[in-house]
Amino acid sequence: MISENQTAEHADLFSKFDPLIKxxxxxxxxxxxxxxxxxxxxxxxPTVAMCNGRETILLGTYNYMGMxxxxxxxxxxxxxLDDFGSGTTGSRVLNGTYSPxxxxxxALCDFYDMKHAMVFSTxxxxxxxxxxxxxxxxxYIVLDIDSHASIxxxxxxxxxxxxxxxxxxxxxxxxxxxxxxxxxxKLVVLEGVYSMLGDIAPLKEMIAVAKKYGxxxxxxxxxxxxxxxxxxxxxxxxxxxxxxxxxxxGTFSKSVGTVGGFCVSNHPKFEVMRLVCRPYVFTASLxxxxxxxxxxxxxxxxxxxxxxxxxxxxxxxxxxxxTDAGFQLGTTEPQSAIISVIMPDLERGAAMWEALLxxxxxxxxxxxxxxxxxxxxxxxxxxxxHSAEQVQxxxxxxTRAGEAVNILG
Amino acid sequence: xxMDRQDVSARxxxxxxxxxxxxxxxxxxxxxxxxxxxxxxxxxxFVAAIEDEFDIIISMNQQAEIENFGQLVDAVMKLQG
Numbered sequence: 204m205i206s207e208n209q210t211a212e213h214a215d216l217f218s219k220f221d222p223l224i225k226x227x228x229x230x231x232x233x234x235x236x237x238x239x240x241x242x243x244x245x246x247x248x249p250t251v252a253m254c255n256g257r258e259t260i261l262l263g264t265y266n267y268m269g270m271x272x273x274x275x276x277x278x279x280x281x282x283x284l285d286d287f288g289s290g291t292t293g294s295r296v297l298n299g300t301y302s303p304x305x306x307x308x309x310a311l312c313d314f315y316d317m318k319h320a321m322v323f324s325t326x327x328x329x330x331x332x333x334x335x336x337x338x339x340x341x342x343y344i345v346l347d348i349d350s351h352a353s354i355x356x357x358x359x360x361x362x363x364x365x366x367x368x369x370x371x372x373x374x375x376x377x378x379x380x381x382x383x384x385x386x387x388x389k390l391v392v393l394e395g396v397y398s399m400l401g402d403i404a405p406l407k408e409m410i411a412v413a414k415k416y417g418x419x420x421x422x423x424x425x426x427x428x429x430x431x432x433x434x435x436x437x438x439x440x441x442x443x444x445x446x447x448x449x450x451x452x453g454t455f456s457k458s459v460g461t462v463g464g465f466c467v468s469n470h471p472k473f474e475v476m477r478l479v480c481r482p483y484v485f486t487a488s489l490x491x492x493x494x495x496x497x498x499x500x501x502x503x504x505x506x507x508x509x510x511x512x513x514x515x516x517x518x519x520x521x522x523x524x525x526t527d528a529g530f531q532l533g534t535t536e537p538q539s540a541i542i543s544v545i546m547p548d549l550e551r552g553a554a555m556w557e558a559l560l561x562x563x564x565x566x567x568x569x570x571x572x573x574x575x576x577x578x579x580x581x582x583x584x585x586x587x588x589h590s591a592e593q594v595q596x597x598x599x600x601x602t603r604a605g606e607a608v609n610i611l612g
Numbered sequence: 613x614x615m616d617r618q619d620v621s622a623r624x625x626x627x628x629x630x631x632x633x634x635x636x637x638x639x640x641x642x643x644x645x646x647x648x649x650x651x652x653x654x655x656x657x658f659v660a661a662i663e664d665e666f667d668i669i670i671s672m673n674q675q676a677e678i679e680n681f682g683q684l685v686d687a688v689m690k691l692q693g
Binding site: 343365367368369375383577 | 653656660663664667668671672674
């Protein structure tokens, strides 16, 4: 027995993080600027900010449609602050539902032409909540191995059997569906755009297979909303299969330009989710100003055909420019607003990231474990507000930085 | 259809071979992570190969319980029914 004035030796719970701590200190000891410590001192527009006193073009945000400084969006937020105050201080199912929360859910129903919409406090919580709640004990979740962390965490939080398949591999998905015991509930989880390489899923083929085996289908369209598809509803709309999707998951933190997540569905019993989905119930609802900006932004995105066309132009121009300059990209054709540049290793990736910052360009440095196949990526995400001139400037910056750090031959 | 343990064991050893870079000798106690040094990508490919060979599903929940070769053979026998 341990006496009261003695302390037992304890295992440091933080020792499991030692390899990561070492990797980070090794990287920073090379003298490179911390790629995960950038601060924007002032944000000038959706595409330009001041970083370290330097005017910097932003090519690593999810502000695809450039809605963050839209005058109507900002006015709606200010009005809601005046009318409803700074926050709700409560759950959606208690005191946290104001009329702007109902209004944004109606805007989502109109945007997707679906019957039900449920708004969560973040996109992460939308996946976490819906997946963990609808797939229960004895059910099977069949999902792409490159799924976002929020999808994996939703699987981990629930009680279903989790069965991953190789990225975008239709045959591998079918084999797994075929082997599931008869009578078990099945949920197939896919993404429209995979955010690391910017590639899209063959949803038309995959959803047809899922339906053949009687599975329900959930598609995360976080990176396609507002941009892909004739009405900006995402990859499923673009490929003509949105009617076969049971649940669309999305976010306000990308094209919509604020924060929050949602699920839209035509399932006749969908409203019961509001009572049983714990990440919806046991957290405070979004501030009224946030849902008011989201509502205005979503309604404007319904009619943003010209912006969508310009964003496609930007994506195609950057993809071609970087390919011609000699960079290795994540996709052979531009498939989304994300152009991913593959780096030979983390050290040179970080050096390239820093060289770009000195040129006045911010991109995302993505590294394992967030990336597939342990790749280091410089992820570029374009905005509909990037001008054609800015895109040319960006290609020049990449070429100079690539030569400076010996990534281009 | 039932198979004897030795047969299942031999078929799994054949599937390990392409992933067994250091040619570690396989016994029931051989651990996939510690002895064979499988990383998460190798695990995915290896599990897919086993699933195809025996026409079964080994869910991630079940994989979490399997640390060594002997446990895998037992799990495959059980899943085969």
